[in-house]
Amino acid sequence: MLIRFLWVGLMAGLLAGVPTAAIQHFTTTPLIIQAELYEQAEHSDHAALDGPTLLQGGAVIPAGYLLAHGPATEGAADEWAPDEGLERTFYTSIATIITAIGYAFMLLAAMFLAKSEITPRTGLLWGLAGFAAAGLAPSLGLSPELPGAASAGLLSRQIWWITTVVTTACGLWMLLRISTPLAIGIGVVLMVVPHFIGAPHPELLTSEVPSELAAHFASSSLVLHAIIWALAGTFVGFMWQRGETPAEQ
Template identity: 75%
Template sequence: MLLRFLWAGLMAGLLAGVPTAAIQYVTTTPLILHAEAYEHADPAGHAALSGGENHLGGQIIPAGFILAHSAAPEAGADANWAPNDGLERTLYTSVATIITTIGYAFMLLAAMFLAGDKISPRTGLLWGLAGFAATGLAPALGLGPELPGAASAGLISRQIWWITTAVLTAGGLWMILRISSALAICIGVVLMAVPHLIGAPHPALLTSAVPSELAANFAASSLVLHAILWVLAGISVGFMWQRGERQADL
């Protein structure tokens, strides 16, 4: 059973992670690349960027899609290691996306197993949608996906709020969808509302070097990509688990 669990989670994560990384490569990546140009350009360069030219500090940005974001080090400063732009950077970020998807697959598989649900592509899809609601949709109501250079509050406060929101939303969905009594539904609604009543942390001054149209496009694309990741992971988990069952019956 343990080997089947590990095999199904790993293969499902790979099955969902590879197309997710490919979609990421052609959707959010160009937006990150464009935002980095605004982030690193001097004020005079912003006008050129707005005119459609991809300049960065007086240099033309190489063509191609870049997935991972890494800030340019200041002159004379010791730079932390980062993958080189181009293929290496794309490879590292794609691998990170696939590993994340494998983690999601194991989470979904464990949740369905502990809940006693029949593991199938249909139940995997439903659990995947719930995972997206808890970790993507609900947190985005307070903290939308951000591009490099966007104004943001402190990292620790944002992480605490995000984790709290995801956990309370997951708990609320469990109360509403699994227990479903009148009291449980009321408790679930309260749990899901608490982080939004408290409010997400935001900077005192909302300034950004990134155009609002670019930021809005990235936020929408990131949410769609996040939903695709969870849905593909859920369906893949159900498919691989059932395949393992059929092989075990042979």
């Protein structure tokens, strides 16, 4: 059973990750590259500025103001990064495939825990629930960001994101699996609380990239997120129904 579990999770992740990586290459990756050009141009314009403030767009930006995906320290520019072209595509695709494999294992484990029937249809439904918890709900407070986008501190964003994912997942579990009136009420509260508290945002909202580019990236990222979760769940069900692994035959 363990070998079958590992085999299904690995193969489902691969089958979901490869097409998602291909779609990503033609959708979000070009947007990121465009945003990096704006970011580099902005840094070049202000490279000579020192001191506790940075003048940007006519406004004084306090020291410590963070740009998502931007260099956090002066030495960040010296950190390794893949070269443009094939090398960058390769590493981005590998990261996407690894992410898909992780999603597949999480969905498979959740279906085991819930003693759910494992079919392509149920896998798709579980995948959509995973997207709702890990993609849709957090995006209501923290939308996908391009390089150069203004953001609050990384730690505060991570805490809010993790809290939102966990509470939304628990809320969906209580709504869809337990489904008693009390459980439904608690589930709704769990899903609403993070948004009632509010996601962390910077005091000054500005960006180095055009708003149209940022909006296009946010919508494209959410669609890709939905695709990878849906494919992971569907292929988990498909691979599980295929039966034995090669090692078990």
